[in-house]
Amino acid sequence: ILKDVTLAHEQQELKRSVLATVSHQLKTPLTSLQMSIYLLLEEKIGKLSAEQLDLVMSMREDSERLTAIIDDLLDLNRASSQKHFRLEPRRPEILLQDAKERFRSVCLDKDIKMEIEAAPGLPEVTVPVNRINYVFDNLIDNAVRFTPAGGTITLKAEARGNLMRFAVQDTGSGMPEEVRSHLFEHFYRAPGQEASSGVGLGLSIVKEIITALGGTVEVESSEGNGSTFHFTLPLKQDNQPERSSVVW
Incomplete structure (x- = not known):
């Protein structure tokens, strides 16, 4: 059993190493291509016709999409390893307030109401703040995308035993079971989504981050009744040592 576990770990590390190397190698020529495209758009080397x-x-839109894909792959690669996290104590209500503030203008533009439900004095969670922000941003962005004007998105936090449970609940269109069962798979995109919505890695990265932190993430939804994404994080133990590492 130990031999199998060691082999699986070595294969996982090799996969991460190859993925990181390939992604970084792709970014260098892609950056060069983007610089050339921007020079063309600025007409530094000659005026362009309407067709050109x-x-x-x-070309610029495709290059930006490729950059986003590579960034997602790098995020997915890093998310599954806690050694890349710098953990800091944060109050749940502050995390929710910060997330709400980041989406204030978007919700105003789309006439969507955002609310927070969190009891005062909740215990702190020890998290990599930039990664938890990614989790909230991805879940809220999905909620905004599928919630019609006049709808509501609710951000929740509550303590359950030795866990903190967060939720992002919307009053949007919801989803059928066949979509819900594939949401956290790599590169899965629900039918009918626009190309600009990404390549289907966002929720995979969310799951990797939460799993690496010792929590779980799930979704509850049905067609016409909105969706609720919720995830748990272990509460900080008084005798638990602080861990810190590189920020990414």
Whole structure:
């Protein structure tokens, strides 16, 4: 059994190493291509015709999409390893307030109400703040995308035993079971999504982050009744040593 576990760990580390190397190697020529595209758009080396401008604009959009894919792959690679986390104590209500503030203008534009439900004095959680912000941003962004004007998104936090349970609840369109069962798979995109919505790695990264922190993430949803994504995090123990490492 120990031999199998060691082999699986070595294979996982090799996969991470290869993925990181390939992703970084792809970013270098892609950055060079983007610089050339921006020079063309600024017409530094000659004026573009309308047809040429359309082509270059398409090139820029595709290059930006490739950059986003590579960034997602790097995030997915890092998310599964806690050694990349710098853990800090944070109050749950502060995490929710900060997340709400980041989406204030988007919700105003879309006429969506955002509320917070969290009892005062909740115990702190020890988290990598930038990674937890990624989790909230991804879940809230999905909620905004599928919630119609006049709808509500509710951010929740409550203590349950030795766990803190967070939730992002919306009054959107919801989803059928066949979509819900695949949501956390790599590169899964629900039918009908626009190309600009990404390549289906966001929720995979969310799951990797929460799993690496010792928690779980789940979704409850049905068509026409909105969706609730909730995840748990272990509460800080008084005798638990602080761990810190590189921020990414």
